Structures are given as C-alpha cells and as structure tokens.
Amino acid sequence: MRKEIQLAGFGGQGIVLSGLILGEAAILDGMNAVQTQSYGPESRGGAARSDVIISDAPIDYPKVVSPDILVVLSQPAYDKYRSEVGKKAMLIIDSDLVESDESALCVPFSKLADELGRRIVANVIMLGTLAKVSECVTRDSLERAVLRNIPKGTEELNLKALDAGFRSA
Amino acid sequence: MxxxxxxxxxxxxxxxxxxxxxxxxxxxxxxxxxxxxxxxxxxxxxxxxxxxxxxxxxxxxxxxxxxxxxxxxxxxxxxxxxxxxxxxxxxxxxxxxxxxxxxxxxxxxxxxxxxxxxxxxxxxxxxxxxxxxxxxxxxxxxxxxxxxxxxxxxxxxxxxxxxxxxxxxxxxxxxxxxxxxxxxxxxxxxxxxxxxxxxxLKLVERETPTVPRESYVPFGGGEAAVPPMGFFGLGYRTYVTGLTHTEKGLPATSSAEEHTKLVSRLCEKIRQASESLVRIEERYLDEAEFAVVSYGITSRVALNAVRTLRRRKKKIGYLRLIGLWPFPEERLLGLSKQVKGILVPEMNLGQVYHPIREAVAGKCRVAHLPKIGGEIHTPAEIVEAVQKLMGGRRR
Amino acid sequence: MFNKAERIREYLRSEMLPSIFCSGCGNGNVLNYTLRAIDELRIDIDKVVFISGIGCSSRLPGYIDADGLHTTHGRAIAFATGVKTANPDLTVIIFTGDGDCAGIGGNHLIHAARRNVDLTVIEMNNYNYGMTGGQLSPTTPVEGRTTTSPFGNLEEPFDLAALVVGAGAPFVARWPVGYPYETVDTIKRGIEKKGFSFIEILTPCPTGYSPESGLKGNRQIWDWYKRNTLLASKYRQLSDEERADEDRMLIGVLQDVEKREFTDEWAKLVAQFAASRE
The missing domain is CATH 3.40.50.970 (Thiamin diphosphate (ThDP)-binding fold, Pyr/PP domains)
Known part of the structure; x- marks a missing residue:
C-alpha cells in the first residue's frame, strides 16, 4: 500500500515541518516514509510544498506520482496544483485562505488556531484532520511525532490543536 | 570507540x-x-x-x-x-x-x-x-x-x-x-x-607505527603497501610533502625512479584491492536478457522501472553501483557476457556511461539515458528507454 | 652539550643538507633564529609541527628533524589551523613567504588573524617570487623591476605587518634579517603568545630581486634595510610633526595585546557539554 500526500502553501506556514511530522508518525507506526520538499529562495512567503509518501513496502521511487491526498493552505497553491491533481485525490483546504468551488474538505484551520490563541498551530490542526480522514497514520504516533518536533513548553497547546483537528474532520 | x-x-x-x-x-x-x-x-x-x-x-x-x-x-x-x-x-x-x-x-x-x-x-x-x-x-x-x-x-x-x-x-x-x-x-x-x-558497528582504526623512529619508513613498504601512519606528535618526526618523495618522505623531485615507485604504489594499493572494494547490488539478474545499470538516486527510479517491466514478463535485471571508484569493471564485463544490452540512466550528459562502455568492450549494447535540469528520471522514462533498447535489438 | 651552535645543529635533518638556498639568502638565518628560540624555550621538539606552503622559505620544515607538513601553495595557514585545532597540545609554526602567504594565501592569512588560533607565522619577505625566478609579488615596491614587471611595478604593495594588525592578530612584529638577537627574542614571544602571532622577517634575495634598482650584493641590501627602517620604539618617541614626516618602515614588535583564543574557547565549550552530561 503506497499513499502519496502533498502539502502546499506559503513558506512560513510550517509546510515542511508538517511533512516531517507526518513522515515521522508513519515511521513510528512501523511504516516506511519519504518526505521531500521544494521551495523558492525566500525563507518566508514564497511557495512551499512538502511531499510525503507512506508505504508498508520499501519506497523506491521517492517522488509523488499522483497524490492520494492534497492539502492546500494558500490560494496560489490551490490554483497551481488543483489542475495537476487527479479527481480521485482527496482535497483538504483551509477555508479561511482558499476559495474553492468544488467538493473539498473545507476546514477553517487558521480560525481554529486563532481560537486556541496561536495562529502558528494551524498546521498541527491540519495534521489532525488529515490523519482522521485519511487514516494514513495513527493518532498515537502522530501525537508522539508532534511532541518530538515542537519547542519545549508548547506541548499542551499542540496536543489541543491536534485534538481540534481530529474533531473538525 | x-x-x-x-x-x-x-x-x-x-x-x-x-x-x-x-x-x-x-x-x-x-x-x-x-x-x-x-x-x-x-x-x-x-x-x-x-x-x-x-x-x-x-x-x-x-x-x-x-x-x-x-x-x-x-x-x-x-x-x-x-x-x-x-x-x-x-x-x-x-x-x-x-x-x-x-x-x-x-x-x-x-x-x-x-x-x-x-x-x-x-x-x-x-x-x-x-x-x-x-x-x-x-x-x-x-x-x-x-x-x-x-x-x-x-x-x-x-x-x-x-x-x-x-x-x-x-x-x-x-x-x-x-x-x-x-x-x-x-x-x-x-x-x-x-x-x-x-x-x-565495525570500525577500522588507524594503524600507527610500532617500530622505533630510526627504522620507521613513513611512505614505503612494498609495491602496493599501505604504510602505518606516524602522525604528528607521536615522536616519529614525519616530514610530509606533496613533492615527489622517497620512502623516508624526503623530496626527490628529479628522480624518475622515485617518482615511478611512489606514484605506482599509491595507485597499486587501491588497484590491487579493487576486488575487495567492489560494492554492487544485483537484483533480478538470473536469466535477465537486458539490464539497467545505475547508481545513486537514479537507481531507485531504475528499480521501480525494472519491477514494472518484470510484471510485464520482460527479462530485465538491475545492477546498482554503490562503489563507483575504483570501477568494478570485471563485474560489468561479466554482466555484458550475460545480457544483450545495458541501459545507463544518469543525471548528466554522459559520465559513468563511458567506463561502462570501456568495461563491456563491445560485448553487448550500451544505451544511455541522460537527464539534466535538476529533476530525477521518472520510472516511465526508464521503462520507455529499456523497451527501445529491447526493440532496437530485434530490428 | 654546552656549545649552542652544536646543539642547534642537532635539530637539523642532516640528510637534507646542503640546503637549496642561494648564497646570501636570508632563509637559513631565519631557520637558525627559529631553532634557537625553540631551544631557549626548551620546548619538546617532538611536540612541534613545522608547516609551510610553496616557495623557497617553505622548504625550511624539511631541514628540521621534526614533524613537518609541506603543503600546497598559499594554504599553509589553513592546514596549520587544522593541525592546531585538532590537537592544541602541539606547537605549530608556519614558515611562509610574501607570495605564498599574501598572494595566493592572502585570504587564509587575514582570516587566521581574525579567528585567532594559537599559531606562529614566520613570514620571510624578499619582495618577489624567488623560487620561480624573480616575479612581481604583493610586496614588491612601487616601480620595482621584476621579470613580470620589466618596466616597473605599477601596483601598490601590501604592508603585511599593518595588514595583519588590521585583521586582528594579537602579536605582530617585523625585523630585517640582520637583527639576530632581537629576532630570536621576538620568535620566542610569538611562540609563547596564546594566539595568532605574525613575524615578518625581511630577507634578501640576491638572485631574484633587490628592493631598489642598482643594489649590488647583500651588503648593499642590508644597508638598504638600515636606511629604510625605523625601530617602533623610537617612532613612539617622535612628536606628531616628526611622525608625519616619517616614511620609513617600522620594525620591532608592532602589536602585542591579549585576545580570546579559539582553541581555548572551544575547549571551554566542550567542557560545558561534558559537565552537563554528569
């Protein structure tokens, strides 16, 4: 079973970190995972994309062929990738940031993050939703992977964010 | 450690x-x-x-x-x-x-x-x-x-x-x-x-001299020898120079004999060990009629392509170079005697393709699949190139 | 051994002699001064590494019966940085020339002065590339005629001591080769200095170049050093007006200050980590 997940948005939204956490959660589940990324020369604000492949078998070709899940956190990313992605792909968007006229799972990740007090955890909420609807990683491993990759002192906030994500799915 | x-x-x-x-x-x-x-x-x-x-x-x-x-x-x-x-x-x-x-x-x-x-x-x-x-x-x-x-x-x-x-x-x-x-x-x-x-963890530690300073030969020991290293501070008073040097390490820049001896040993210590330095991964080569020879990131695409072709009952094998230098020419020569053609995909306009052709020495066809621009090959590109190689033989 | 000259000879790698140096070259004197400094400091020669690049002066490590690293052109200080930072217990002395350390190796020189690793650089300035037969170097005086400036040098030369002071070295000195006692004493201070030390020694190259056209033989070159240099200690006693008129090159110890040294600071960092593990 090979699952391809593509995360796209702006630099600074935690796109690369989200891919890292997702891949690490898959590893903790005993799966194989490859995470790659592409971004422009800007550290903040440019286009950012992170690809994650999860498989129970060793992964030879490390690139996404046709994503099973596309998560879009910016309008330019939506405009760029939506047409490239097959209709069978599950589409998840941040409804605060992206206007979409088709059937997608629309969750206001940014607004939910604001309600928790920190916009920066929007990506963790997204990961919760993604894990819930796609079942690509277990909740337990995802929690552990989040905790391994966040600054000390923010554990409670991030676990709350993850929970909000699961509940929004 | x-x-x-x-x-x-x-x-x-x-x-x-x-x-x-x-x-x-x-x-x-x-x-x-x-x-x-x-x-x-x-x-x-x-x-x-x-x-x-x-x-x-x-x-x-x-x-x-x-x-x-x-x-x-x-x-x-x-x-x-x-x-x-x-x-x-x-x-x-x-x-x-x-x-x-x-x-x-x-x-x-x-x-x-x-x-x-x-x-x-x-x-x-x-x-x-x-x-x-x-x-x-x-x-x-x-x-x-x-x-x-x-x-x-x-x-x-x-x-x-x-x-x-x-x-x-x-x-x-x-x-x-x-x-x-x-x-x-x-x-x-x-x-x-x-x-x-x-x-x-199997670690190799540096061999240092055990003989007294007077009898230590820092850059000698025979035609393919690797001398023990009397590094600084051990008391061996080793003189290290990039000039052509004697076994004792002293410059001998005008001596054809010393230069030949030194440079030959530097090459021979690797060449004579080349069989032990072969690092290759072989898959699906039994009964293979064609093979993809690749290395690095390209080999992962190649493996994917070979698997696709084998699912289509093509007799195609996979050889990956892990050790590139010294070049495992004997293994490539052996492969060339078994298969009719070899495809070499690589992310340049023709580099490892050349020593492969030299090793194969005309015993089988060698096709090249170069790719530049910063994108790795796709499995489809390799599948297509292999099919072309196989088809080309029939014509 | 009571005779000092005999004792100094013991430091030499006898099978390498005679040296490649021309008659009248100052490099042999510098070797002598350096070995006397080491002898007087009673440093264990088996814990000293002599490092050099390419050029006549860079041949000096070969004449010493000690660990030596004769490296690529211009890179001696970078190699030495590796030796010293990997094993700070070793005393590391670099022999280099004006072309080696200020031409091709200039970047390593200024960064080593800035970084302040405990190295002692002994730079022999003969104002030209001697080994290749007398070409223009970064220190060749304006209008100096060399084989590659046959109509006179149009470039401005480096004052290397000033350059290295500007780059932050804590110890900088300059002597013409004819000041043996002062130079031995300065090399001792340079070695003992915890930090980057740069000692420039003006050495004649009677074969390749003389610092002024028409100078014949070493006697005239040594006299030229005398005419064109001024002790830094005397310069400091001059009035502002007198200083303004002064265009001679300053000699002596030109910089001697205390600064944080890299290997010390690194050792402290490692110790912090070790302490936090316990």
Whole structure:
C-alpha cells in the first residue's frame, strides 16, 4: 500500500515541518516514509510544498506520482496544483485562505488556531484532520511525532490543536 | 570507540529509527565512525551536514570549524588528520571544484579523510537547490596527475549513514581520501534511518607505527603497501610533502625512479584491492536478457522501472553501483557476457556511461539515458528507454 | 652539550643538507633564529609541527628533524589551523613567504588573524617570487623591476605587518634579517603568545630581486634595510610633526595585546557539554 500526500502553501506556514511530522508518525507506526520538499529562495512567503509518501513496502521511487491526498493552505497553491491533481485525490483546504468551488474538505484551520490563541498551530490542526480522514497514520504516533518536533513548553497547546483537528474532520 | 563512548553519542543522536535528511545522516555516520573533526563552508545543498556537525562536535569532544572557503576546509581536514583525528568535510559542486588540488595532495601524502559531495546541478553555480550526478568523473579525475581514490554513492538516507561509516573505514584502511557522492535529492529527503547498535558497528582504526623512529619508513613498504601512519606528535618526526618523495618522505623531485615507485604504489594499493572494494547490488539478474545499470538516486527510479517491466514478463535485471571508484569493471564485463544490452540512466550528459562502455568492450549494447535540469528520471522514462533498447535489438 | 651552535645543529635533518638556498639568502638565518628560540624555550621538539606552503622559505620544515607538513601553495595557514585545532597540545609554526602567504594565501592569512588560533607565522619577505625566478609579488615596491614587471611595478604593495594588525592578530612584529638577537627574542614571544602571532622577517634575495634598482650584493641590501627602517620604539618617541614626516618602515614588535583564543574557547565549550552530561 503506497499513499502519496502533498502539502502546499506559503513558506512560513510550517509546510515542511508538517511533512516531517507526518513522515515521522508513519515511521513510528512501523511504516516506511519519504518526505521531500521544494521551495523558492525566500525563507518566508514564497511557495512551499512538502511531499510525503507512506508505504508498508520499501519506497523506491521517492517522488509523488499522483497524490492520494492534497492539502492546500494558500490560494496560489490551490490554483497551481488543483489542475495537476487527479479527481480521485482527496482535497483538504483551509477555508479561511482558499476559495474553492468544488467538493473539498473545507476546514477553517487558521480560525481554529486563532481560537486556541496561536495562529502558528494551524498546521498541527491540519495534521489532525488529515490523519482522521485519511487514516494514513495513527493518532498515537502522530501525537508522539508532534511532541518530538515542537519547542519545549508548547506541548499542551499542540496536543489541543491536534485534538481540534481530529474533531473538525 | 568503547560502549560508554557509543552510549554518549547515541544520546546526542536521539531516537532510532530517526526521520532525518540525507545530509544529517551523513553527520550521524561520521560521529558513529569516530570522526572528531569537521571543517567546512556553507553551500547548498550540503549545509545541513555542517549544521549537524556544528551541534554534535562539542558534545562528543570533537572540533568543528567553519573555514573561509572550501580550499581551507579540505586543508584543515588534512591537517587534522595528520594531528591524529578522523576528519571530514562536506560540500557541493563549486566547493568540490575548489578542493581538487588538496584532494590530490591528500592522495600524494596518503592522508585519510572523508569528503561528502552533495552533488548539485552545474556547471558553475548552476541550479544550487537541484540534484545532479555531474561530478562522477571529477571525483575520479579532478586533481592533476595520476592517482587512485575511493568513491561511494548512496541512494538513500540510511545508506548516507552507512556509507559514511564505510568511507571512514576504507579511508583509514588504505590511507586515501574517500569521497561520498550523494546528491541534492538524497541530501534533502527525509527517510527512516536506523542508527546501528554498538555491536553492529565495525570500525577500522588507524594503524600507527610500532617500530622505533630510526627504522620507521613513513611512505614505503612494498609495491602496493599501505604504510602505518606516524602522525604528528607521536615522536616519529614525519616530514610530509606533496613533492615527489622517497620512502623516508624526503623530496626527490628529479628522480624518475622515485617518482615511478611512489606514484605506482599509491595507485597499486587501491588497484590491487579493487576486488575487495567492489560494492554492487544485483537484483533480478538470473536469466535477465537486458539490464539497467545505475547508481545513486537514479537507481531507485531504475528499480521501480525494472519491477514494472518484470510484471510485464520482460527479462530485465538491475545492477546498482554503490562503489563507483575504483570501477568494478570485471563485474560489468561479466554482466555484458550475460545480457544483450545495458541501459545507463544518469543525471548528466554522459559520465559513468563511458567506463561502462570501456568495461563491456563491445560485448553487448550500451544505451544511455541522460537527464539534466535538476529533476530525477521518472520510472516511465526508464521503462520507455529499456523497451527501445529491447526493440532496437530485434530490428 | 654546552656549545649552542652544536646543539642547534642537532635539530637539523642532516640528510637534507646542503640546503637549496642561494648564497646570501636570508632563509637559513631565519631557520637558525627559529631553532634557537625553540631551544631557549626548551620546548619538546617532538611536540612541534613545522608547516609551510610553496616557495623557497617553505622548504625550511624539511631541514628540521621534526614533524613537518609541506603543503600546497598559499594554504599553509589553513592546514596549520587544522593541525592546531585538532590537537592544541602541539606547537605549530608556519614558515611562509610574501607570495605564498599574501598572494595566493592572502585570504587564509587575514582570516587566521581574525579567528585567532594559537599559531606562529614566520613570514620571510624578499619582495618577489624567488623560487620561480624573480616575479612581481604583493610586496614588491612601487616601480620595482621584476621579470613580470620589466618596466616597473605599477601596483601598490601590501604592508603585511599593518595588514595583519588590521585583521586582528594579537602579536605582530617585523625585523630585517640582520637583527639576530632581537629576532630570536621576538620568535620566542610569538611562540609563547596564546594566539595568532605574525613575524615578518625581511630577507634578501640576491638572485631574484633587490628592493631598489642598482643594489649590488647583500651588503648593499642590508644597508638598504638600515636606511629604510625605523625601530617602533623610537617612532613612539617622535612628536606628531616628526611622525608625519616619517616614511620609513617600522620594525620591532608592532602589536602585542591579549585576545580570546579559539582553541581555548572551544575547549571551554566542550567542557560545558561534558559537565552537563554528569
């Protein structure tokens, strides 16, 4: 079973970190995972994309062929990738940031993050939703992977964010 | 390294399996191999190794230093090796070009050291963030004069860790620089990386002289010998020079005899060991009529393509070069006697294709599938090229 | 051994002699001064590494029966940085020339001065590339005629001591080769200085170049040093007006200050990590 997940948005939204956490959660589940990324020369604000492949078998070709899940956190990313992605792909968007006229799972990740007090955890909420609807990683491993990759002192906030994500799915 | 030292390092590296980038895995491999000296200069896409080493070195009692350029980096690494440390630097294309003179110096002075080149697309500044396999020949021939060295090519993050350990072992064993040729794709991707346990770790430690100073021969010992290294501070008063030197290490620049003896030994110590240095992975070669020969990141695409073709009942095999230099020509010659054709996909306009053709010596067809521009091959491209090779034979 | 000259000879690698140096070259004197400094400091020669690049002066490590690293052109200081930072217990002395350390190796020189690793650089300035037969170097005076400036040098030369002071080195000195006692004493201070020390020694190259057209033989070159240099200690006693008129090169110890040294600072960092583990 090979699952391809593509995360796209702006630099600074935690796109690369989200891919890292997702891949690490898959590893903790005993799966194989490859995470790659592409971004422009800007550290903040440019286009950012992170690809994650999860498989129970060793992964030879490390690139996404046709994503099973596309998560879009910016309008330019939506405009760029939506047409490239097959209709069978599950589409998840941040409804605060992206206007979409088709059937997608629309969750206001940014607004939910604001309600928790920190916009920066929007990506963790997204990961919760993604894990819930796609079942690509277990909740337990995802929690552990989040905790391994966040600054000390923010554990409670991030676990709350993850929970909000699961509940929004 | 004893168990206590290993445990301290494991604590620094964190949990296993790790989910880290290839560049970071190179740093993990280095500290596990006993590397306690790193000198470098930031360059995309190799910088993450330097960053990792900068955080790891103080904790394991080693030294990290950021030099003013790549020439100084490799110079400091060679100096550190002569001061008794296992030492490494990492770089990418432009920096690798700058290092060439001192890589030749390391060969001439038989200095163990490891150089990781995270290949990016060139020539010149090229595509800094994009992968390539354009330095395969430079790794072999980049410095002037006749020399041999060892180059290894990982195709995964796990193999970055494993082959950097191997690189240190071979470097100490043969007193030669060992180059690890990774690329921007492997360097930046994250994958599951298992950190070897203490009893899985097989390390080669530097051989030092045991004889008294008067009878120590620092650069001799027979036609393919690897002399023990009387490094600085041991009391052997070793004089190290890049000039043609006698067995005692003293300049003999006008002697054809001394030059021939020295340079022949430097080459022979690697050439005569080349069978033991063969590192290849073979799959599906039984009854194969055609084969894809590849290396590095391209080999993962090749494996995917070969599997697709085999599902279609094509008799196609897979051979991956892990050790690139010295070149495993006997194995390629053997393969050429078995198959009708070989496809060589690589991310350059024709590099490893050439030694393969030389090894095969016309015994079978060799087709080339070059790709540049910073994107790795797709499985479909390789499948199509193999089908063309197979079909071409029929015509 | 009571005879000092005999004792100094013991430091030499006898099978390498005679040296390649021309008659009248100052490099042999510098070797002598350096070995006397080491002898007087009673440093264990087996814990000293002599490092050099390419050029006549860079041949000096070969004449010493000790660990030596004769490296690539211009890179001696970078190699030495590796040796010293990997094993700070070693005393590291670099022999280099004006072309080696200020031409091709200029970047390493200024960064080593800035970084402040405990190295002692002994730079022999003969104002030209001697080994290749007398070409223009970064210190060749304006209008100086060399084989590659046959109509006179149009470039401005470096004042290397001033350059290295500007780059941050804590110990900088300059002597013409004819000041043996002062130079031995300065080399001793340079070695004992915890930090980057730069000692420039003006050495004649009677074969390749003389610092002024028409100078014949070493006697005239040595006299030229005398005419064109002024002791830094005397310069400091001059009035502002007198200083303004002064265009001679200053000699003596030109900089001697205390600064944080790299290997010390690194050792502290390692110790912090070790302490936090316990």
């Amino acid at each position: 004893d168990k206590q030292g290993y445990d301290a390092i494991r604590k620094l590296l964190g949990e296993s399996p790790a989910f880290v980038q290839g560049d970071v895995a190179c740093a993990y491999g280095a500290v596990l191999a006993g590397c306690r000296y790193f000198a470098g200069y930031p360059i995309t896409p190799a910088t993450e190794t330097a960053e990792s080493m900068a955080s790891l070195m103080p904790g394991c009692g080693g030294t990290y230093i950021q030099m003013e350029d790549e020439i100084a980096s490799i110079a400091a690494v060679i100096g550190a090796s002569w001061a008794g440390e296992k030492a490494m630097t990492t770089t990418s294309g432009p920096g690798f070009s700058l290092m060439q003179e001192n890589i030749g110096y390391a060969c001439m002075t038989e200095t163990p050291c490891v150089i990781v080149n995270v290949q990016r697309s060139g020539p010149s500044t090229g595509q800094p963030t994009e992968p390539a396999q354009g330095d395969m020949m430079q790794a072999r021939w980049g410095s002037h004069g006749d020399y041999e060295l060892i180059a290894l090519v990982p195709n995964s993050v796990q193999e970055c860790l494993d082959l950097v350990i191997e690189a240190f072992n071979l470097s100490e064993r043969f007193r030669v620089p060992v180059i690890v040729l990774t690329d921007g794709e492997v360097g930046h991707m994250r994958e599951k990386t298992v950190i070897p346990e203490f009893d899985e």
